[in-house]
Amino acid sequence: MKIYFAAPVRGDRSKIETNKFIVELIKELGHEVLTGHTVKEKEKLVEIENNFGHTSIYERDMNWLKECDLMIAEASTPSFGVGYEAGYLLGSGNSFDKKNRKVIILYDKNTEEKVSALAVGNTDLNAIVYGYESEKDIAHFLKKYLQ
Numbered sequence: 001m002k003i004y005f006a007a008p009v010r011g012d013r014s015k016i017e018t019n020k021f022i023v024e025l026i027k028e029l030g031h032e033v034l035t036g037h038t039v040k041e042k043e044k045l046v047e048i049e050n051n052f053g054h055t056s057i058y059e060r061d062m063n064w065l066k067e068c069d070l071m072i073a074e075a076s077t078p079s080f081g082v083g084y085e086a087g088y089l090l091g092s093g094n095s096f097d098k099k100n101r102k103v104i105i106l107y108d109k110n111t112e113e114k115v116s117a118l119a120v121g122n123t124d125l126n127a128i129v130y131g132y133e134s135e136k137d138i139a140h141f142l143k144k145y146l147q
Contacts, residue, residue, distance in 0.1 A: 004068035012077035076108040
């Protein structure tokens with residue numbers, strides 16, 4: 001399965017170790033992560049992104065969203081980009097090929113008061129919202145869902 005992993009790139013990267021864990025787990029389970037670059041160190045990531053330009057990044061990411069089978073978003077820290085990507089697939093984005101992609105929204109229950117209510121309270125039929133307390137919780141959930 002081709003998975004689009006969404007996490008903050010330019011904003012709050014305090015969950016970077018959790019994000020690395022998620023990307024590695026997805027790969028271990030035999031899936032392709034289209035956006036694996038998002039877990040690189042911020043300096044390296046900014047250097048990579050700066051070589052593309054804003055329009056190229058937008059077009060690349062929209063193409064990956066169209067190509068993916070599933071989106072997994074780590075939504076513990078606010079990110080306009082992550083919200084945009086999830087909204088795109090859950091909104092009109094799925095209509096371009098009728099794939100009805102699922103969007104898994106993960107968030108840290110320990111910081112729930114900082115997480116958008118639009119993420120935690122999402123009731124869209126194509127959204128799966130999961131609050132975790134540890135990497136063990138994430139692994140249990142994703143292994144169950146992705147195998």
